[in-house]
Amino acid sequence: MTALLAARGLRLAFGGVKAADGVDLDVRAGEHLAIIGPNGAGKTTFINMVTGYLKPQAGEIAFEGRPILGLSPRRIVRLGIARSFQLPQLFTEHTVLQNAALAVASRGTFWSAIRPLLDGAHVAEASELLGRFGLSDLAGRRADALNEGARKLADIAMALALKPRLLLMDEPTSGVAASEKMAIVETLVRVLREAGVTAVFVEHDMDVVARFADRVAVWNQGRISALGPPATILEDPAVQRDVIGIRVREGADAAA
Amino acid sequence: MSRRALLELVAALAAAAIVLLVAALVPWLRFVLTIAIAKGIAVLGILLLLRAGQVSFGHALYVALAAYAAAFAAPRMPEALLLLPLGALVSGAVGLVVGLFVVRYREIFFGMLNLALSMVFYSVLEKFYALTHGTDGIRLPAIRYVGTALGPEEAGWATLAVAILLALGFGAFVRVYLLSPMGEALSAMKTRETRLEFMGIPARRVLLAAYVLSAVMAGCGGVIIAMTTRHVTPALAYWTASGELVFIAILGGAGSVFGPFLGAFGYELTRTYAAALVADAWQMILGIVLLGVILFAPGGLWGMGRSALRRRPAGEGAA
Structure with a gap:
């Protein structure tokens, strides 16, 4: 299967923090790829690099075989890559x-x-x-x-209105009440399957990942530490340690 | 055409008729009304920028540019229908060059850069005496209309008629523009400029288009002022003249194309009558009026009028 988006050797550090430290990642046409990993690992940075908002210090990104590094966000949108935002930008x-x-x-x-x-x-x-x-x-x-759930959906609807071939979603369910979450995911799965759009989404909720993703990439300390189908990845002990680590930390933040 | 558009068209034509009627009944007001309409046209441009959340404190630059262009060209080409496009062209061209630079900045920086450039132009007009006659200014010869030389009385009427036609034309244009994707993108800039870029819309060019249009409209206002007063001075470019345009925009309200004209009539009439009644305190009266508008009617005169209409019982022809 050909890669719709191919990233090779992406490197970007903010001071001492390595958000991307030699990342290779292929997004296959038609798939829904989830990127999971601890906070601050560089997941959103990846979206920002693909959409032209941030320029990596090294590496290449090709969309449909065409290099897109160095193009403005506007040009990249015109090529067929749209994004939604963690904080809806309406x-x-x-x-x-x-x-x-x-x-x-x-x-x-x-x-x-x-x-x-x-x-x-x-x-x-x-x-x-x-x-x-x-x-x-x-x-x-x-x-x-609007409430947060509707704002999230409207934000994604605006991205989809651009008729992209690749849709990047930054935490599509964060900030949404737990009771609304799965309803939003069901809506998204249905709409994106109907539209036949390839999607990459950053997500912290493993239930959402399990429901939504065809493949899961684990982004850890600026690297892809594991990549595969959700059944395999979510059962991986090393991944579970990372994932469980997130849950514990988020719980601690909420309690604090 | 929607019912609302039709209603606004009828209102605009009625307003034009009222202006002509008042000018006929109170002859000395014709001059005041012509100047008010000229400023209203310039303020239409300010309204476009306000939609994008930007305030220019220097748009008198474009009023003065076109007025001086008309004053320089008039001796050789005393034709109103040529001077107007000339002024619009000069202001539009300078607006494009300046715009390429200032649309990179937002809010206070945008406002102050415009102010700075207008004051540079003011200094040029004041200091280059050999060319501009400094603060004495330049007198315009009698202007022809479609090749016809008119007496002072007829020329006054002709200028008022041209001003009204331009106001109707630009008003209709701005109304259509604001409802088009370009206009909606302009007001979207105010809330989420980065999102526009991620939608493939070049935000700076959206603002640049509005900026050039605002310069063109200010230029047309400037030529009308030059033809009405038949005397241009550097005071046209002074920062208080720019402030006046912003004042009128806020007084009238940015919610509709009627706002700038309501504001301009309110401003010029208040100024005229207040100056006659309390010669030393007319600025104070204007200040109090503006304070009242900002505190109690942020939608300006237009907003006040509209909410008064809406308060009427339903079914009574509310807009």
Whole structure:
């Protein structure tokens, strides 16, 4: 199977902290790849490097065989890589529908479009998209009036509106109430399978990973320490030690 | 056309008719109204920038640039319909060059850079006496309209008519622009500029387009002012003139294209009457009015009017 995205020898250090220390990672077309690992290991840094927000000190990244290192975030989006954010980046003074419609409009004949943003075509596509995410009832609400779960979904919907071939999601369920979490995951799995989009997601919740991922990469101290199907990786004693370590630390943070 | 757009069109035409009527009934107000509309057109540009959360404290630069361009060209080319595009072109071209630089900055830096550049231009106008006649300024000859020489009375009416047509045209354009993806991206910049980049939208170019448009509109306002007063001085570029435009924008409200014109009429009429009634204290009256607007009606005069309409019982033709 050919790699949609191929990263080779990525290195990036912030002072003494090695976020990436010689990372090789292939993302296969059509798969859902989870990246897990302790906080501060460099998982988000990987997304930032792929989307052009951060430039690695060494290494190469190729998307569909084409080198993308050094391109601006804008160019990379145009090539077909979209991202969502750990903290949803919505236009808070606009409605959910306007947010989605602007994302739809940004894809196409944006500069020539002097017709209203909220005209038939943009609205139809944006409404249909929000419907797939179960957000139809909230379409008329201002984006800053949503709960965290809906904001997360709207954020991902905006990324998906760009019709990417690769979608990078930074902790799609963090900050969401535990009771809502699995419902959001079910929505995401369904929508992304329907769209047939390749997805990479950073995640801390192993239940989400088990439900969502085709493959799991363990990012530890700037390296990929394990890579494979979830059944194998999540049972791996070394991984369990890392993963359990996260859980204990997060629990301790919450208690503190 | 939506019902709301139709309603706004009718309101705009009615407002234009009222302006003409007032100018006919109170002849000495015609001058004040023309200046108010010219400033309203310039403030439309300020409104575009406000949508992106940016305030320029230097847009008098573009008013003055176009006014001086008109003053220099008028002796050889005393035709209103040529001076207006010339002023718009000069201001737009300088706006493009300056814009490429200032759109890299945000908020206070954006505002102050604009202020600094406008004050540089003010100094140039003041010091290069041989060319600009310094603070004495330059007088414009009588202007022709479509090749016709008019008496002072007719010329006044003609300038007012041109101003009203431009205001209607630019008002309609800005209204369409703000509802287009370009305009929505402009207001999206205010809340999440980085997201725009991750959507493939070049935020700086969105702001640059708005900046150039704002310079063009300020330029048209400047030419109308030059044709109305027939005398341009460096005071047009002074920082208080830039502040005046921001003042009018806030007074009128940034929520609608009607705001800048409501603000401009409010400002010019308050100034005229306050100056006549309490000659030494008119700035104080304006200050109190602005304070009141900021504290009690952040949506400006437009916002006040709209909420008054909305408070009426439903079904009574609320907009």
